[in-house]
Amino acid sequence: HMDEGVKKRLETIVESKNLTMEKIYGQKPVSVDEMWAWCEHYAKVFGPYICDVGQYLAEADEAGKKIMFEAQLGALRDIDFGIYPYTSSSNTIGAYAPIGAGIPGHKLNLSIGIMKAYSSCVGEGPFTAELAMTEEEKDVLREHGHEYGAATGRPRRVGPFDAVASR
Known part of the structure; x- marks a missing residue:
């Protein structure tokens, strides 16, 4: 069950987004109650799959499990090593995968480029x-x-x- 702190945040977000919906797009405002019902429905559906990913991966690493990372983009588009300003907003280099996944100390044993x-x-x-x-x-x-x-x-x-x- 979601707590009242989450509901307060939702109210703030809906209030802000309704300014855009009404003033820019000329649409009817979004209902907080409808959004809350939507959130509660999907919290039940996805709740069992939501966790602290860094902690989950760190525990898998400590247990000796294999972790596979997937990335996209490529040469010359990396935010740090790319051809600025024509870059991505992320790092596309393999060594950054553990950092982006929340386990920055993880050592890569094998990298395969496809x-x-x-x-x-x-x-x-x-x-x-x-x-x-x-x-x-x-x-x-x-x-x-x-x-x-x-x-x-x-x-x-x-x-x-x-x-x-x-x-």
């Missing part, structure tokens, strides 16, 4: 691989690789495999 057989890029900035293909070739690759933004459907930039960047 790459596509071609390059893709979202957003602006240098992307030299795409210069090696005609627009028609890019369209074929984009279509076969389903290279469209998951949320926006926007076509992604594509090019051949970049051996230098991938190294």
Whole structure:
């Protein structure tokens, strides 16, 4: 069961979001009671799966269990080592996986990199691989690789495999 502190936070969030709903989008305000009922429903559904991830992983590590991390993005897009300002908001280097997962002292024993057989890029900035293909070739690759933004459907930039960047 969720406590009153959570309900107070929900009231504050709903009040703030309703300003946007009404003043910007011209929509009816969201009901705190409806949102509270929604939260209670999904708290029951997902409650058993919610935990302190850092603690969960630390205990798994201490018990000798294997932990697998998954990351996305790639060469030149890392927030620390990428081509600023055309970077991601996260670290894409394997050694950062334990830090992002909440177990910064965890030592990686094995790193396996899996790459596509071609390059893709979202957003602006240098992307030299795409210069090696005609627009028609890019369209074929984009279509076969389903290279469209998951949320926006926007076509992604594509090019051949970049051996230098991938190294």
